[in-house]
Amino acid sequence: MMKAYCATLIHETSRWSPIPTSLEDYRRNFLYAPVAGEGLHLRDETFVGVNWNDIFVRRGHDAAIGLIAGAEPGRPTSAADYAFLKDELLAGLRAAMPVDMVALFLHGAQVAEGVDDCNGDIAAAVREIVGPRVPVGVVFDLHGNISDRLIESVDVLVSCLEYPHTDFGDRAEQMVSLLEDICSGHPAPFIIRRRVPMLGTYFTTRSPMRELVDWARALEQQPDIKAVSITHGFAWSDVKDCGANVIVCATGDRHAAEQLADTVAERYFRARDLIRTPRISAHEAVAEALAHKDGLVVIADTADNPGGGAPGDSTHLLRELLASGADRLAIGMIWDPIAVEFACKAGVGAELDLRIGGKTGATSGAPVDLKVRVLSYRDDAQQMAQGAFSAIGPAALVEAGGVRIVLCARRQQVFDKACFEEFGVDVTACRVIVVKSHQHFMESFAPVASKVIYATPPGAVNMNYREVAFSRIPRPIYPVDDAPIEIAGRRWS
Numbered sequence: 007m008m009k010a011y012c013a014t015l016i017h018e019t020s021r022w023s024p025i026p027t028s029l030e031d032y033r034r035n036f037l038y039a040p041v042a043g044e045g046l047h048l049r050d051e052t053f054v055g056v057n058w059n060d061i062f063v064r065r066g067h068d069a070a071i072g073l074i075a076g077a078e079p080g081r082p083t084s085a086a087d088y089a090f091l092k093d094e095l096l097a098g099l100r101a102a103m104p105v106d107m108v109a110l111f112l113h114g115a116q117v118a119e120g121v122d123d124c125n126g127d128i129a130a131a132v133r134e135i136v137g138p139r140v141p142v143g144v145v146f147d148l149h150g151n152i153s154d155r156l157i158e159s160v161d162v163l164v165s166c167l168e169y170p171h172t173d174f175g176d177r178a179e180q181m182v183s184l185l186e187d188i189c190s191g192h193p194a195p196f197i198i199r200r201r202v203p204m205l206g207t208y209f210t211t212r213s214p215m216r217e218l219v220d221w222a223r224a225l226e227q228q229p230d231i232k233a234v235s236i237t238h239g240f241a242w243s244d245v246k247d248c249g250a251n252v253i254v255c256a257t258g259d260r261h262a263a264e265q266l267a268d269t270v271a272e273r274y275f276r277a278r279d280l281i282r283t284p285r286i287s288a289h290e291a292v293a294e295a296l297a298h299k300d301g302l303v304v305i306a307d308t309a310d311n312p313g314g315g316a317p318g319d320s321t322h323l324l325r326e327l328l329a330s331g332a333d334r335l336a337i338g339m340i341w342d343p344i345a346v347e348f349a350c351k352a353g354v355g356a357e358l359d360l361r362i363g364g365k366t367g368a369t370s371g372a373p374v375d376l377k378v379r380v381l382s383y384r385d386d387a388q389q390m391a392q393g394a395f396s397a398i399g400p401a402a403l404v405e406a407g408g409v410r411i412v413l414c415a416r417r418q419q420v421f422d423k424a425c426f427e428e429f430g431v432d433v434t435a436c437r438v439i440v441v442k443s444h445q446h447f448m449e450s451f452a453p454v455a456s457k458v459i460y461a462t463p464p465g466a467v468n469m470n471y472r473e474v475a476f477s478r479i480p481r482p483i484y485p486v487d488d489a490p491i492e493i494a495g496r497r498w499s
């Protein structure tokens with residue numbers, strides 16, 4: 007029986023998001039701040055893939071749960087609110103001392119006003135409190151940007167490997183088992199990190215990224231290789247640590263572990279053109295989808311993914327669906343609280359003129375004015391998001407021509423078919439469904455989609471990296487810079 011302090015702080019930060027981030031956004035998503043006496047009851051639903059209490063109780067330990075907080079991706083957290091979150095996390099740790107280990111779930115791509123590296127900032131402060139001998143482990147999102155300060159402050163560093171992130175729970179458990187090993191006298195692993203000079207989002211549901219991840223898991227079967235993490239990073243945080251990494255936690259022969267990290271990093275970089283998201287405009291995506299005659303086609307609006315800090319109210323794909331004149335089409339969820347309110351007031355069955363989307367910024371496109379019929383309104387619907395139920399909040403389904411449109415009042419990405427089915431849309435009877443999501447929809451939609459198209463229309467998550475006015479990312483970096491790339495005498499080709 008050991009005593010662990012556990013905490014979670016999740017925010018993926020985009021400097022190109024039009025959405026400011028304050029404590030209110032954490033309260034809306036999930037916030038448990040026991041020292042400040044604030045927040046939700048500690049429900050399983052609030053853990054977003056990592057349930058510390060469940061993991062530690064099952065393994066026979068005592069868990070002191072501190073801050074559990076996460077907000078929908080957006081702009082950097084305000085300085086005062088980040089200070090509150092950090093103070094709460096550290097106050098919980100001080101109150102729990104003495105502890106045998108510390109387990110943290112951090113996103114990795116969190117930026118606050120005035121703090122580019124929130125994760126390193128927190129890990130260093132935790133280390134200062136517990137001293138050098140208490141093992142500290144971090145499990146993080148593969149979209150994390152990893153700093154030297156974070157690596158130097160912790161004993162174990164493990165990312166999820168899957169995108170969609172279906173393995174947070176397993177990876178957290180693997181991280182905790184390594185902390186247990188250290189507590190019971192095994193040597194602490196060393197952490198080898200290889201920066202891979204590229205920006206991108208890579209789908210592990212597709213070859214050859216799938217094979218790369220399977221290979222990483224196979225490498226972990228070697229006795230001294232404790233964890234292999236292949237991270238993608240998150241470009242739109244625009245910090246000096248942006249980019250992909252290979253991170254190996256190992257014991258034993260350091261040179262062998264370094265060679266292994268080099269081999270994985272080189273194979274990862276060589277695959278860059280095969281694993282990157284192709285560029286497909288809204289018009290091309292809808293034309294390609296309608297040309298496909300056999301079963302449901304899902305189009306991902308990768309550029310307007312609320313999970314990457316986008317508003318979810320862009321109209322580029324909606325406009326193309328309407329212009330096609332086809333039927334059995336659906337799109338969701340478009341974030342438009344005013345349209346949801348009007349649909350609710352008009353009532354199910356009503357017809358009304360409704361202005362939809364295009365409100366939060368230039369990349370959202372112009373709003374679309376439609377005569378719609380209200381088919382459904384609910385405020386109690388839920389979707390499964392990374393293993394936990396998440397409230398959809400007030401939302402309505404409206405219809406215009408052959409297009410059914412799900413409108414939501416709480417900004418969120420589509421993880422689950424429930425975003426349509428809860429409002430009466432028969433997903434499998436649709437010809438084309440557009441989802442405001444980059445890749446997390448795949449866990450639910452893959453079994454029913456006969457084809458998936460990743461569209462890259464204009465949006466807050468601009469997938470054309472050369473168009474984004476980055477100022478802090480490390481250079482050279484692919485695809486902003488052409489390969490081969492030379493860094494510190496090392497040639498990446």
Ligand SMILES: [Zn+2]
Nearest residue numbers: 147148149171
């Ligand atoms: Zn992620």
